[in-house]
Amino acid sequence: MSESANVIQFFTGFRLNDLPFLAQAAGNTLLISVIAISIGTVFGCLFGWALYASKYARYILGSILDVFRSVPLIIQLLLFFNFFPILGFPLDPFAAGCVVLIVYMSSLVAQVARGGIEAVPESMRRASRSLGMSYFQDMRYVVWPIGVRAMLPAWTGVALGVLKDSALVSVLGYLELLRASQILITRTQEPFIILAIVGAFYFALSYPIGKITAKLEKRWQYD
Amino acid sequence: MIELQNVDKSFGELNVLKSINLNVEKGEVLSVIGASGSGKSTMLYCINALEKIQGGNILVDGINVHAAGTDVNKLRQKIGMVFQQWNSFPHLSVLDNVALAPKIVLGKSKNEAREIAEKHLRHVGLGDKIDTYPTRMSGGQQQRLAIARALAMEPSYMLFDEVTSALDPELVGEVLDTLRLLREDGMTMIVVTHEINFARDVSDRIAFFHQGIIEELAPAKELVNSPKSTRTQQFLSKVL
Numbered sequence: 001m002s003e004s005a006n007v008i009q010f011f012t013g014f015r016l017n018d019l020p021f022l023a024q025a026a027g028n029t030l031l032i033s034v035i036a037i038s039i040g041t042v043f044g045c046l047f048g049w050a051l052y053a054s055k056y057a058r059y060i061l062g063s064i065l066d067v068f069r070s071v072p073l074i075i076q077l078l079l080f081f082n083f084f085p086i087l088g089f090p091l092d093p094f095a096a097g098c099v100v101l102i103v104y105m106s107s108l109v110a111q112v113a114r115g116g117i118e119a120v121p122e123s124m125r126r127a128s129r130s131l132g133m134s135y136f137q138d139m140r141y142v143v144w145p146i147g148v149r150a151m152l153p154a155w156t157g158v159a160l161g162v163l164k165d166s167a168l169v170s171v172l173g174y175l176e177l178l179r180a181s182q183i184l185i186t187r188t189q190e191p192f193i194i195l196a197i198v199g200a201f202y203f204a205l206s207y208p209i210g211k212i213t214a215k216l217e218k219r220w221q222y223d
Numbered sequence: 224m225i226e227l228q229n230v231d232k233s234f235g236e237l238n239v240l241k242s243i244n245l246n247v248e249k250g251e252v253l254s255v256i257g258a259s260g261s262g263k264s265t266m267l268y269c270i271n272a273l274e275k276i277q278g279g280n281i282l283v284d285g286i287n288v289h290a291a292g293t294d295v296n297k298l299r300q301k302i303g304m305v306f307q308q309w310n311s312f313p314h315l316s317v318l319d320n321v322a323l324a325p326k327i328v329l330g331k332s333k334n335e336a337r338e339i340a341e342k343h344l345r346h347v348g349l350g351d352k353i354d355t356y357p358t359r360m361s362g363g364q365q366q367r368l369a370i371a372r373a374l375a376m377e378p379s380y381m382l383f384d385e386v387t388s389a390l391d392p393e394l395v396g397e398v399l400d401t402l403r404l405l406r407e408d409g410m411t412m413i414v415v416t417h418e419i420n421f422a423r424d425v426s427d428r429i430a431f432f433h434q435g436i437i438e439e440l441a442p443a444k445e446l447v448n449s450p451k452s453t454r455t456q457q458f459l460s461k462v463l
Binding site for chain 2: 121123124126127128129130131132133134137141142145146149220222
């Protein structure tokens with residue numbers, strides 16, 4: 001027993017002041033997700049429009065986007081992150097993670113957006129054009145509002161997916177929720193409680209997205 | 224005046240319109256009848272440039288519709304069109320369905336557009352529906368909404384493409400009554416229809432289309448009561 005006093009203690013249990021550390025990491029998850037989801041949605045909608053409007057875009061852009069949709073995100077992250085140092089421009093993990101997640105998000109949203117535009121019947125567009133609306137007025141005032149409603153449920157799924165997939169940016173060393181939890185688990189050797197807390201953080205981030213879009217869906221019902 | 228001069232239209236190999244010549248005078252109501260696929264609807268689409276033509280000319284008030292420099296968006300403001308499918312904008316209230324184009328195309332203020340919309344909705348008997356949404360209305364009401372929406376652009380011409388074909392039988396009457404109303408207003412109209420009795424009673428002339436040509440064109444009563452072409456006789460004996 002007297003020996004134990006001489007043993008250096010490597011592990012310390014989970015403490016209340018680890019929570020701010022996790023909260024900060026949750027903030028980082030939120031930051032990278034918000035950037036990826038918002039910018040990715042904008043690009044995704046533009047890509048989706050291009051896919052809808054042009055046969056060439058469908059072949060060329062469609063094939064490129066297929067690559068990003070099909071290659072596992074973790075491989076994309078590692079390839080992209082390690083590619084730039086080879087060229088002599090090291091990227092920091094946050095920037096690399098943002099770029100990869102934005103491209104990933106937009107490749108997923110592109111197909112959703114294309115589907116949304118296609119949900120607007122051709123005859124509807126003829127009706128608006130017959131009123132003298134230009135192509136862009138038709139897009140802005142008729143196709144877009146109807147298409148957005150059609151794509152909302154699918155978009156919500158994609159956005160929630162990307163929020164959770166942002167955990168993979170931890171492999172680059174970006175201190176987000178998952179990485180923070182790994183650090184704490186190593187120190188505390190209490191994976192159960194820490195993963196439960198981290199799960200709760202993810203839930204707290206995801207829940208509002210689902211809630212808000214469900215509300216929007218309800219408000220946008222056609223009646 | 225709407226003038227069609229030797230108009231050819233084809234979809235790939237299929238010649239839908241074969242050298243069509245037709246004049247519609249200001250104030251005239253022309254009905255177009257014929258079997259499905261005879262080219263009657265396609266002709267309407269060509270008149271407001273929703274479809275391209277392969278030969279000939281279409282002039283609306285002297286403007287060559289399919290000429291390279293023609294501003295089709297401007298031209299379409301002159302030509303209202305109502306379709307078989309009513310195509311109400313489901314995300315907009317009845318009022319906004321009608322007020323949208325005056326606002327964004329004609330640049331009317333919100334209040335002006337609202338006044339225009341209310342006027343035309345009242346005219347087609349939907350004055351009490353302005354705050355509802357189209358999905359809450361019957362097909363007949365939505366079709367009347369589509370008519371009001373087209374009229375709100377104050378067009379000189381109205382094209383009707385089988386506007387009663389998708390309606391339940393009991394709703395056909397209210398839409399035809401609206402067309403009669405427009406006739407009394409003196410609107411120039413081309414009405415593609417399967418309602419032969421309506422065409423006979425309301426229009427000045429009737430054109431009978433058969434496989435992409437105008438088989439017979441005559442004053443309405445004359446064409447229905449004593450058709451000259453045997454094809455017209457055969458068609459009428461089937462539908463009357």
